[in-house]
Amino acid sequence: MTEAHKFVDIRHAQKAYGDLEVLKDISLTVDRGEIVAIIGPSGSGKSTLLRAINDLDSLTGGEVWLDGVQINKDLPYRQYEKHINAMRQQVGMVFQHFNLFPHLSVRDNVTMAPKLLKGLSDKEADKLAEEQLNHVGMLERIDYYPSQLSGGQKQRVAIARALAMQPKLMLFDEATSALDPELVEEVNLVMKRLAEEHMTMIIVTHEMDFAASVCDRVIFMDKGVVVEQGPPSVVFQNPTEERTKEFLRKHLAQHHAQNAAEAAALTAAQTNEGAK
């Protein structure tokens, strides 16, 4: 621990499902306060890599270190459970499908873990919930249930829930992919705010504009390897690898097609309005 260590240090990460190699010897590091985007085609192993960081998916080879402590230590079951639970408290994670607890109010979604794991009193927990929900603009929905919220609101609560544990590191796995286009921005704004507060973040995303505007570094993954990484300006505007160029080209084309479709739909709707 005395020697200088990288904040997040992934060393030779390998993951295989039977014969299928999903992560092929990936090594990368993330500094404290750094904001990193991981992009790449579907199935390239982005989620698997992210989930390996807090051992939601266990690696078949390699090591993950956080702030000088190895996360995926080789320990007997009981000891490992204790260790991993303590490590996970330091790593917040936000899922594509929110995974809010439907049987708990917004307040209880946020306070459950701090009460249970940090022994906060009801009063302390309430204060914490109010702070965190205020931070994501969801304070006025504190007594709602998840089913009564829009997707964007759910995701903001999920972020507040993760932040309530005061993590050192936040992981986002396509946090806005399941949202209607008009709800994406409110979640992006919350993430931008976190970035301004220098939270260390690893963000798996399909939104290149967002990655470009928020992230210090972009990592392009394909078929279980890191193909290219660098500042957004370089990776997006001046990629060196052919695979990166091709991915960005395809992605851009898709993006345009989608925009065109949305514009067409909007025009159609307006025409209908006019016809009435």
Added chain:
Amino acid sequence: MDIELILKVYPYFLEAAVVTIELSVLTVLLGLICGALAAAARMSRFRLLRIIGAVYVSVFRGTPALIQLFLLYFGGPQIGIQLDAFEAGVIGLGLNIGAYMAETMRGAIVSVDGGQTEAARTLGLSRTQAFRKVTLPQAMRLMIRPLGVNINAQIKGTALVAAISVVELTYTAQRYIGSTYKPFEMFFLAGVLYILIITVTGKGISYLDRKVRLP
């Protein structure tokens, strides 16, 4: 239909109905306990427990409840288990319905979205904490109605203990047929009482289900 006869014998049927209710309550309680234990065993991380759970479930679901009752009541004394008919009825049918309830509970638990456990574990909750605080409360809501189906079956299933001479509704009906020769009236009366018990129970279960339903 001999209404007069029905009016004469119905108090005895009411008494018998009380026994049927007692049998139902006790077998359901025993069934819930055995079911919960067996469901937990089947989902344990220890292989031996999983095997024990699975064997229990398949043995009790794979043989007629009547055979289980006969084995316990008539065969029991041979291996030193001496039970009166009522006790044998409760234990035999309780173990039987427990096997069905175990599957109901397990079904509800596994149908809770796996993302729920993941989210809980990600926050740092242990396996047990995640189960207790996140999976179980959701599974409990999901299992109320299917357990209601098990309970409905069990109430009717208590009729089996007539075969080992427990004086409950079905046995009582049979006994009065012997003295009155009016099977239609006797079974009709018993049937009405069963329907009453089943309907009230069903309403109770619906109420419970509504009461814990999420917004």
